[in-house]
Amino acid sequence: MRTTVTGGTEERRPAHPSRRAGLRRRIVIALCLLLAGTLAATGTAGYLTFVRPPANPPADACADGPRPGGRPVVVAAGASMTQGTLGADWVGDLRDRAAHRAFEFVNAGKNGDTSADLLQRLDRDVVACRPTAVTVLIGANDVRDGVPLQRYRDNLTAIVGRLKARTSARVALVSLPPIGEEIGSDLNRKAAGYNAAVRETAERAGADYVPLNERMTDHLRRRGGEAAPYGFGFTLAFLAGARHYLLGHSWDEVARGNGLELLVDHLHLSDRGGAMVADLVSEWLSRR
Template sequence: MKKRIIIALGLLLASALGLTAVAGYLTFVRSAENPPSEACGRGPASGPVVVAAGASMTQGTLGANWVGALRERPEYRGYAFVNAGANGDTSGGLRERVDSDIVACRPDAVTILVGANDVLDGVPLAEYRANLGAIVERIKAKTSARVALLSLPPIGEDLGSPRNRDLGGYNAAIKETAARVQADYLPLHEQAVDFLRRNGGGGTPYGFGFTTAFAAGAEHYLLGRSWDAVSRGNGLQLLVDHLHLNDRGGAIVTELVAGWLSEGRSAGPDRP
């Protein structure tokens, strides 16, 4: 009997560890759908190429996959959406991979959503601004792509927190950079804040950490809960874990980018 109990406990432990590994892989480790390593460097594409560049909010494995939502829209049939999001990346990291992950894809359009990790890591504003400018200037020098910079959504839904006050400087840098390098500016932050204020949100204290992020991923991938349901469980409206966008938040990005892409469709792709 004792041996059977030990075996049963061992099997339960192995199962728990296995599920933990699965949740961790799906949330943090696996690649985005159609990453540059698979999509680029194979010669000219048959249709327009859109590269979405950034960090985890673009990669879409922890939170809404808004790039995938665009890919599934019937009006973009024939488009190639390349997901150049990388979990944990900063503006400096994206600057280092701009040639391999953006330019090599020969894009017709590029969206850039990066900077939350710069805020959390305390990257100086001047450095962040320089990185953004260098990224866009490199894209414009090497391709004929239209470029759009998205402002950063709130970090945590307490809009008056010191962290969100710091975020204001980074968003100002995004808007200034877009004007200086002649890129388009998409007001993600403004629309997210407006949503929170209209729906009585914006006061939940910040609580992001690895445990919160892992728990959110486990709820979604192992229990089948939607990202919006995970948010509600954490007392949030747009963010699943105080940092990453839920499906409501992802829909804001999808609509902003879709509207921007539609503005340029009449001209058609300009492919050398």
Template sequence: MKKRILVALGLLLATALGLTATAGYLTFVRSAENPPAEACGGRPRSGPVVVAAGASMTQGTLGANWVDALRDRPEHRGYAFVNAGINGDTSGDLRKRVDSDIVACGPDAVTILVGSNDVLDGVPVADYRADLGAIVDRVKEKTSARIALMSLPPLGEDLDSPRNRKLGDYNAAIKETAARAQVDYLPVHEQAVDFLRKSGGAETPFGFDFAVALKAGAEHYLLGQSWDDVSRGNGLTLLVDHLHLNDRGGAIVTGLVARWLSEGQATPSRSHPASGTRP
């Protein structure tokens, strides 16, 4: 009897570990769809190439996948969307791979959404500004792509928290970089804040950590909950785990980028900001 109990407990433990490993892989480890390593490197191209560069909010395995949402829109039939988002990246990490993951793709358009990890890791704003500027300058030097810099969504939904006040300095650096380099600026942060204020959210304090993120991934991938459902379970409105965007948040990014792409259809190599998006 004791042996059977131990065997059963062992099986339960193995199952739990297996499910945890599956959730961890799907959430943190697996690559984005159509990453640069697969999509670029001299392959024939039949339509516009859009490179979405950034970190986990771009990779889209933890939270809304706005790059896939763009890919699925009818007006983007024939476009090649390259997902150059990597979980955990800072602006410095993206700067190191700008040639291999952006320039090598020969893009017609490039979006950049990076910096949340810089804030969380305490990267000085001056260093962040330098890295972001170097990324933009390199893309401009080596390609004729239109470029859009996106402001960073809130970190947690308490908009008056010290962390979100600190975030304001990084978003100011994004806006300044866009103005200096004469590239487009997409107001993700501004639209997210407007949504949160209108929704009358609970201003839940920031509570992101690995366990919260893993739980969110398990609820989505193993239990079939939507990212909005996961978000709701955490007392949040736009963020899944206090950091990554749910489906409502992802729709903000999708809408902004889709509009930006449509504005540039007639002149895909413009060097000046699109109308309505000047910083």
């Protein structure tokens, strides 16, 4: 509306239609830009968190076989905790350590994999690299998906057997981190059977055993206090990735924001949790 004074009285006149139309256009444009920015940010966070391949994946490092005169290859095989795009990249941590510059680290982690999935791609993503050493961290998705324990044990045995038969690599089986930080939860009691299978398989098949679950569990018990109840889901995982990639928060900061310490979203590793994996694998690699 526009106000004018006529003969000492105020008279309100409606704004010109062209001005109202211009205002509406500006509002629509602003809303469209806001929507486009939101969609772009959402797409970026989703890609970086769930889709982007890890650094030096098998498709890049091993597609044409090992490089002549190249460094000894260490392959880290597993699921999202190994891929390291949602949570700490412990394979990248090892790659950057001066003590292990003599190795080439290949990240054969793949989001969402179970033991059956890893077994299916083992020849292409691990054996083809002709590794000197292989770490296997797999099973959290088996626990969450309800894969029968005996089937998990069979898959793990087949993985180690194939690595032993088709490579000359040292093999280490890594026990599964806690699933959520409530050590006594039903899910972690269930996971205990899978971790027992990891240890038993390593002993029976002549592989080494890396006690990640034990180290993390001991840390959480010594920390004390009440743990945040388990609450992993896609939304929480996406928000964790968005906070890290869009807002620049460290994985430790993301974990603290969710009332956690070693896990950013009850499943994937914080910086502190990732450092525990890297330290244990580093100790294993340093043994002769």
